[in-house]
Amino acid sequence: MLFSLLLASMLAAVPPGLDINSASYEELVDLEGLTSEQAVVLYNYIQGVGGLENIYEVVDLPGFTPVTLEWLKQNVLVLPAPQPEISPRILDVMERLAQEDGPGDAAVEYWEDLLLRPMPVNRVSWWDLRSLDRVSFIDAASVDSRLRTLGPVSSVSSLRSTENLRYYGYRNMRDYVSTREPDYSSTDFFGSYRFIYDDTEGRAGTDDGLDGHISEMKSAISDIIDGGRELSSTSIDSLELITRLQSEYAQLLEARDVSGFSHRIRVGAGDRYRGGVRLARGTNSLAGSELVAGLETPANSRFDLGKAYFSFQDDGFVRQVVAGNYRLSLAQGLLIDNSDELMYRNTYRTWGLTPDLTSSRQNALMGAAAQLEAGPVLGYAFGSFTPRDAITNLDGTPNALYQGEFRPEEYSGVLTETTYGGYAFYDMGDFLPVGSAIGIGALEIQYSDSLNPAVAGLDIPNDTYSWDCPEYMGMPSGDRQTYFAGAAQTVYRNMSAEVEAVRQDNGAWASITTASWQNNWFNLTGSYRNYALDFMNPYNRAFAEQHRFDDTVFEKPYRLNDPLASQLADLPVPKPEEGLYLETRFQVSRQVTFTKVYLDTWRNLAYNTENLRFQGEVEYRPVWPVRFRLKYKFQDKFNHKDIVPSNSRTQEFTLRTFSLPFGHDYFSLELRYGNVELTPNPLYGDDRNMCGGFLATRWEHQFTPELSVLGGSTFWTTNGMSQWEFEDTGIDFLDGDGTKFYVTMKNTLSDNLQLRFKFLRKDTFFPHNGFYRPDPDDQYHYQGDPDETVTDFGDHITDYGIRCQLDIRW
């Protein structure tokens, strides 16, 4: 309104004349003071830059003279070009969200929607605000309490003074809320399209990458053919096993050249209706990853993930209904959180029901879900019917649900899952502190075929290893599981407490209790969890130190009949463990902050072994544009062994610097060194002590707010201890010795169009020396050429990555 008034007053004040910013080509040609050549140049320039900021810009155009300028000053107008509908700050946040990956996927899309159509802050409750990025339970409850006691706010900045709301929480909240009132009668149509081509995830050289699986599969096949496994004395049909492994091997080879695509369309109408579709194909997608198994069309083999949803907002007691794919994350994620990823040591989680167009597959829910609100009762109800992948026994029966990147035909979609349940919360904010609530929930999972976790189908018979994996023995069997949950939470001033407990129908329990205290300078979070060995809920994503199958036989594919079954290690479910976790952040002064310090002591309930992990990070900021961070990590972990338990002690030192040396440049450097000390064991040989480290640099130059180029380079060397590094859009695995560099260009062309290009080259070297062997029957040789011996060579793997992302909005 204010802008309109200003514009109207400006228009009234200026003399009549042609606005050349909005003039057509013909109108410019008809101007007496311009030649036709000048009109062409001026028209093209205005089209290119979106409009003149002032008339004096024309003096830089070819063919324009001071006389031309003077004539234009007297005879035309330069009215301001229309301002973008989306502020640059919102585009910055979108840019940051575009880099997010993993479990936040679903929420990221929801947040993107909120950036364009913010949440009406005067109507929100604590559960609405808990769905926002890095807004804590206390932050959410504080705002809810302020609104209930003092009434609506006239501007979002009024929330800044809310008691017990941290500035950090306010800052993360302000872009997603506004004081607008929703207009449910509106049918304004809006939407977006995102295309991604991604060949950067196909770094096949890692142990659990494609080449690693190909290598393991080849070895297994050779081993069986050469009689290395004494299968004749067992019930395993060696011919059947080889046929399966050869089929999987062929699928792995075919997958080597498959790159990833993703198309995502989302649309909306007003504040009430939303819809979306995603079609995608994963990098290194296997034959079993067809969109619809068995359908013979080119499109079916081109895509391996299809998702869609339609959602309906706010009508009576119905807050939201989602039909199609949805994601649900409630309480502390012990009963229901259907992400495909379990984040280690994550105390922050988003709450709520959101449509799901993410890359998650194995835990995707497809059906319908509703969020209902009646008085003080908040309820969620959901149902789903979807195919699921599973490791299969040789007779074809499903052995165990698995979530793997590589999906052979033998594993993919072997059963269907029917899931339904609900969670209801009673809000006690009217007579207890706002945020207080209790809840009960239930979850029922039914499978079309009985799960039959049989060791005989996995363990290589008569090998030197004895099967010992209690975590596997606790995997569910049969065709049905039921879970009941209870939850409670409260907030008092700047303190909060939450508890959730779930009981499985086999009598096993899991529980987690979390308490926090926060202010602007200090926060402390403590969490106690206890997940029984027999407790196995595929939708459990609660706080955890380890995945269920970390440090088990499933990390050793050479000990499995089918090496691809090792992907069970990726199952995103917490390990049976009991532990106490403490985490704090403390800002000592403007210059010194302990950014994250935590201590986790936990017991692995599979073996009752004690473990400890500590990490401390301190930041020193001598002047505003320069920061130094020093991080130390220590982990002491016991692994069960038959005779003497082994022990590993890991230490890691990281020094990072961030600086803004010039106005439009950002520079960072990271140096890391780590070492692992293992219990002496003949199997480890000289590798009792392992180490590794890297040096990584990043530099980003911003040409303009719309265009920036980021370059990064890393050098690393390892001696048995591989390293993980955060790249700009994900985590990279560093092994051997090597170098890499990448360049990313980010370009916002307009409100409607954003582009990102990334190019990466990674060189990894594995020296292999001293291969001379005196025994002529035990030599290294080339593939298919046993007589050609190899005594010394260097293994050099070159990976290229190209990623292209295009976002269109309307």
Added chain:
Amino acid sequence: MGITAGGMIILLALSGGLPEVMWLGDEGVLGSAGAAGMGNTVYADISPQAVLQNPAMASKLPEGFSVGITGTVALDIEKRTRRVYDSFGGVVGESEYSFNQNFHPLPGGAAISWKTGDLAFSAGWRAVSTFGYSYSRIMNDDNYVKVGEETLETSGILNDFGFSSAWRQGELFSIGAGGSFVTGTRSLEQRMQYVDPTASSYEIELDTEISGMVVRGSALVNLNRVSISGGVEQPVGWTTSEGSSEADISLPMVLRAGLRYLPGNRLMSLFVADFWWSGTQAVEVADADAGMKNSWGFGAGVENTLPGGTIGRAGFEYDSSPVASALDRMKFTTGLGWVLDDITVDAGVSFSPVRWDQYQADGLPTFTPGDSLVVESSRTAFTLGIEKTF
């Protein structure tokens, strides 16, 4: 790829796992160097060379005469590795087996256009496909004693002599038509020289003549800041000949589309994209089904005028192979441009990595029967172009 790619199908008999150049040829620079830096988006390019491909786009050329010329150098690196196994069949690692590096200066194209009012014409020559590839290796026995030497060299070029015309109907709509005569030769020379004089050394030389025509038509619609064009091209009368033997090649129609979007910002940004699809499943050589699948490709790129006036470009291209998905090709491109009065100088760089498996092929190049090799190759191409308007 498209039409000229199909022209090489007669060579499939030699193609058992050989580099793309052996049957499809490496696509040349069909448009300007600027387009080469933006994902090779020829169908969205406004240059004298590109309008030979998309005739209707000539209506957006500047008034008067325009001349454009491009040239390219390409660096091909090919690494072949063999896996090393222990006596139990376990993989120890990969050993580099042979390494070929070739540096090719290649012609690009040259064209002239003339636009007056609502009419525009263009004519020119383009090297639409090239066949530069060389390979050599020394063969050793089990004791690493040299037993022979093998070399393989291919060369050749496929020339496109084309013309086009366009007619503009107001600011909104333009149509165009054109055609090309395509002719060229691909030469192959393979030599196997054994140290042992009793072994049968041999040398093969093979020259293949290719000729044909292409008819093109396209339309262009200008919608405020967006220009959309679409068109078709139909190959006609394609033949290949080797000595006295001759074969007809039946090539399908290719559908193409291009898009230009001028968002209007202080970077004077330009977004371009193009797409093509061809029913190559219908390709026939001497009335026999060539066993190919339908193919398609797209490119996208962006251009920004940086502070100081230099133009920066980046883009991406993906082309599916009509032969095998393993030969699908992606390119990452970037480029710079400078405007000096009425002369435009553009430079583009493209990088394209590809990995494929070489299996036993009768002939070229040889290796131990039953063996299989993983071949990693990359092409880095530098393109330079100049345009001048009179």
